[in-house]
Amino acid sequence: MDSRVAKAHLDLxxxxxxxxxxSVSxxxxxxENKNLEQLSILLTSLLKKNIERDQILFAIGGGVTGDIVGFAAAIYKRGINYIQVPTTLLSMVDSSIGGKVGVNHPLGKNMIGAFHQPIAVLISLKFLDTLPDRELICGMGEIAKYAILRGDxxxxxxxxxxxxxxxxxKPLLMKIIKTSIDTKKRYIERDxxxxxxxxxxxxxxxxxxAIETATGYSVFKHGEAVLxxxxxxxHIAMRMKLLKASAFEKILKLVRQLMNESNASVKLDDTIHLVLYDKKAKGGRVRFVLPTSIGNVTIRDDITPRNISDAMKFVASENLFVLS
Ligand SMILES: NC(=O)c1ccc[n+]([C@@H]2O[C@H](COP(=O)([O-])OP(=O)(O)OC[C@H]3O[C@@H](n4cnc5c(N)ncnc54)[C@H](O)[C@@H]3O)[C@@H](O)[C@H]2O)c1
Incomplete structure (x- = not known):
């Protein structure tokens, strides 16, 4: 259980x-704690508690907790059942659904992991009462993704x-969370x-x-980096004439609506280098998911360092970070 959640929801x-x-761990x-060292600590505590293969782990927390506990469940005694109890908006709409679990490696985010489906996902909106606004923005980063995939x-x-x-x-959150989960479900059921x-x-x-890793996970939170x-x-899609300027403007407006200006420094060379290490690379080529409209995307593997650099300079020109 996420220690912050345990404190904020002591009754639970x-x-x-x-x-x-x-028992609660x-x-x-x-x-920074979603790593192999913390995974090992968690596995050791499960062994010390003599957790058997027919017992169930509960991952009570946000995406970080869900990812590491889910991965522990995937490999502990060759796999045991677990239940996701997401407590952040991001984990309710995204990370608790679909069975992707894992930890980060110094060479890249989520590089070590597995597919291991939870036997249930239990969502209570009550958790959101104690969630800081910045974390709501992070959840909205993933919801913005579904909104682009889903349509106008x-x-x-x-x-x-x-x-x-x-x-x-609550009624609004319920509607948005349900639509987001439904969108994700449609993709997962097919693939x-x-x-x-x-x-x-x-x-x-x-x-x-790449932005998240290049800034040491300490500047932008995951959902902010997604935005x-x-x-x-x-921006890359628009420059390649795959996305109309009007659709790009809508995406820009939404991102500006959600993200505060920031003078955080992002190293351009490091970011480009990390993009080349992205685990979505196939046959040595990095695959980009690019929007072609509000409602459609395409996958391209012909994006150049120059494309990435131009796009990063555009985001910096919107005062969302400073390039160095
Ligand atoms: N597995 C997947 O499919 C998938 C999908 C998207 C994101 N992710 C992963 O999810 C992670 C991000 O998840 P996140 O944004 O939930 O981060 P998180 O788990 O770090 O939670 C964010 C912060 O909110 C606190 N918190 C959690 N619930 C709270 C509550 N109810 N009240 C008060 N504070 C609370 C946490 O202690 C933490 O400080 C990233 O590691 C990302 O890679 C995984």
Whole structure:
């Protein structure tokens, strides 16, 4: 259980601890802790507690907790069942769904992992009452991705209701979360192991992951990096004449609506280098998911360092970071 969640929802922690055969292990959820060392600590604690193969792990927390606990469940005694209990908006709409689990490696994000489906995902909007606004923005980064994949109707609806997300309007959140999950489900049901269309869900992530890694995971949070990645990748698509300027403007407006200006420094060379190491590379070529309209994307493997550099310079010109 994410230690911050355990503190903010003490009643839940106490309740679990009073249940028969249940115990709580706390984990300090932050991107820097989603690594092999913390995984090893978690596995050791499971072994010390004599957890059997027929027992169930609960991952109670955001995407970091869900990814590392899910991966522990995938490899502990060759695999045990687990249940996702997402507590951030991002994990409710994205990371708890679809069975991708894993940890980061110094050479790249999510480089070590597995596909291991949870036997259930339990979502309670109550967790969002204690979630900081910045984390809501991160969730909206992934929702923006679904909005682009889904089409104008959901895109426009989401764009005009972001204020209500900050107000934590339950009916609105319910609608947006359900639509996001439904969108993700459609891709996963067609392609569980990401051999084809599931890759569309990586929109914004090729450049997003590189920005996140190049800045040491400590400047931009995952969902923020995805928003920056969406903008950069949309810029590449527009420059390649795959995306109309009007659709690009809509994406730019949404990203500007969600992201605050920042003078955080991002190293251009490091980012380009990291893009080349992205695990979505096939046959040595990096595959980019580029929007071709609000509602469609295409996969291209002919993106040059110059394309990436131009896009990064554009994002910097919007004052979302400073290039060095
Ligand atoms: N597996 C997948 O398919 C998938 C998809 C998208 C993202 N991810 C991964 O998810 C991670 C990002 O997830 P995240 O944004 O949830 O980050 P996170 O798990 O780090 O949570 C963000 C912060 O919110 C705190 N928190 C969590 N729930 C809270 C609550 N209810 N109240 C108060 N504070 C709370 C956490 O302690 C943490 O400080 C990244 O590592 C990313 O790679 C995975």
């Amino acid at each position: 922690r106490n309740h679990i601890e009073q249940m028969d055969k249940m 706390l984990f300090e959820a932050k991107e 109707q959901f895109f426009d609806y989401f764009q005009s209701h972001t204020t209500q997300v900050f107000e934590r309007s 569980v192991y990401e051999n084809g269309v599931r890759a569309h869900l990586n929109l914004g992530h090729t450049i997003g992951h 920056l990645g969406i903008l950069a990748e949309a």
